[in-house]
Amino acid sequence: MNKAFCEFFAGIGLVREGLVASGWSCIYANDINPKKQELYEKRFGSEGHFHLDDVWNSAGVLSRVPEPPFLATASFPCIDLSLAGHWRGFEGDHSSTFFGFTKVLDGMGGGRPKVVMLENVTGFITSKGGKDFESAALSLAELGYWVDAFVLDAKYFVPQSRPRVFVIGVHESFQTPLMVRRTENEWFSGGWTRNIERGKKLRPPNLRELMERVELPTGWAAVNIQPPIAEAVNVAELIDLDDDQAWWDEAAVTKHHDMMSDRHRKVVDEMLASKKQFTGTIYRRKREGKTRAEVRFDGLAGCLRTPKGGSARQIVIAIDEGHLRIRWMSPREYARLQGADDFPLVDNTIQNLHGFGDAVCVPVIRWIDENVLTPLFNSYSKLNGHAGQPGAGVATTNDSGCETPEHAA
Ligand SMILES: C[S@@+](CC[C@H](N)C(=O)[O-])C[C@H]1O[C@@H](n2cnc3c(N)ncnc32)[C@H](O)[C@@H]1O
Incomplete structure (x- = not known):
């Protein structure tokens, strides 16, 4: 099997951006938004397998997937899993597109990916008291997947607070020592419990509670991961x-x-009086009916979001020798905060901000790839008598992850 993946809810393609570095080849990408498509294709080219369609159109989607992929990724819409979407959860039209994805998986039958990866906000764990997470895990399990989950914050890699839940499903037909299954004899052998214990900083109590309580027709599994070493700059x-x-x-x-609140203004005024240099961010937030400009100088930016009017947009504040300057954060700075420093932009600022605000953080995907996805692929190759990567059976890719013409031919 090739080191190939399909990217659902592809957006501007930052999952792909994170995966191509290690030789993954994207054979199909799907999203419904033509503005995202424009950014995606600016980076990966119009031959980059982007299919503009509703994921619910499973027949159309399946007709475009050229071969069974090893991996399918889905960072489905988060809005209904947050306050901004009134916590509608899977009753909302946006986040429930997750089931459009599982319908496609279902339609793949025996060609179902060996590994799936979901990505969403941490509200995915808490939405409807855990019921939405439970029904997502059940849907994957009913399709034959053993399920693991963890929370990883982009702040380990870039100066942005962006915790996200990742769910990894490994198909029951692929039994690997890397994905330790929970057994009925946990009290005795305890391999799953050990991995959960080792990675408990990445699996918060509310997630562990769900993994212990919810029964799946397959079961819960756990990869052996521990928090990354922090490397983010200021x-x-x-x-x-x-x-x-x-x-x-x-x-x-x-x-x-x-x-600014009195407390924040005091901090800024003291910085101005010190005549030194400080750079930070501002985020506008409603507090007790008033819009407040909340400053932070802890070296991190708040979580990037999609801009709605002027709100939900990051602002830059720079203090230099008693001089105060403020402006909107630029699309290029958004790209850097997502670890996609050189990603090509389009001329429309809001379109760029929307694309990056919604996206995954590239080094987070790279870390998951290095620690989970590529090891799983190599394990599969080994179990099936192929060399891992690079080597036999691995698609040759150029640096944008497109198959080379020889391979695609
Ligand atoms: C959280 S964003 C994913 C961003 C992406 N991972 C990236 O890095 O750019 C969710 C995406 O789902 C897409 N989407 C929403 N409804 C959809 C549908 N019915 N079918 C396909 N895509 C949909 C949106 O256009 C959006 O780009």
């Missing part, structure tokens, strides 16, 4: 401070200074 290093940036005029700066 957000100040990703911010452009030159005068060519679109810094706001004095009236807008004063307005935001006035919008």
Whole structure:
């Protein structure tokens, strides 16, 4: 089997961006949004297998998947799993597209991917008191997957607080020592319990509670992972401070200074008085009916989101020798905060911000690839008598992850 994957809810393609480095080849990508497609194809080319369609159109989707992939990824919409979507959960039209994905998996029959990976906000664990997570895990299990899950925060790799839940499903037809299955004799052999215990910083109590309580027709499994070593730089290093940036005029700066709480304004005023240099971010938030400009100088930016009007958009604050400058964070800075520094942008700022605000963080995907996905692929290759990667049976890819013409022919 080739080291090939299908990317569902592909957006601008940052899952692919994270996977191509280790030789994964994307054979199919699906998303419904033409503006995301434009960004995706700017990076991966129009021959990059992007299929613009509703995931619920499973017949159309299946007709475009050229061969059974080893891996399928799905970072399905998060809005209904958050306050912004009124916690509608799987009753909402957006997040319930997850079941469009499982319908496609179902339609793949014997060609179902050996491994699936879901990605979503941490509200996925808590939505409807855990019921939505439970029904997602059950759907995967009914399709033959053993299920593991963990929470990984982008802040280990980039200066952005962005915790996300990842669910890994490994098909029952692929039995590997890397994905330790929970057994009825856990109290005795305890391999699953040991992996859960070792990785407990990545599996918070509410997630562990679900994994212990919910019964699946397959079962829960656990990979052996521990938190990454933090390597993120300070957000100040990703911010452009030159005068060519679109810094706001004095009236807008004063307005935001006035919008700060007394405590935050005091911090800013002390920084101004010190005549030193500080760079941080501002996020506008409603607090007790008032819009507040909340500053942070802890070296991290808050979680990037899709911009709605002026809210939910990150703002840059720079203090230099008593001088205060403020502006919107630029699309290039959004790209850097997602670990996609050189990703090509389009001319439309909001389209760029929307694309990156919704996306996964590239080094997070790379870490999961190095620690989970590629080891699983190599284990499968070994069990089936092939060399792992690179080597026999592995698709040759160029640096954008497209199959080379010789291979595709
Ligand atoms: C959280 S974003 C995924 C972002 C992506 N992982 C990235 O890195 O850019 C969810 C995506 O689901 C897409 N989507 C929403 N409804 C869909 C549907 N019915 N069919 C296919 N895609 C859909 C949205 O357009 C959006 O790009």
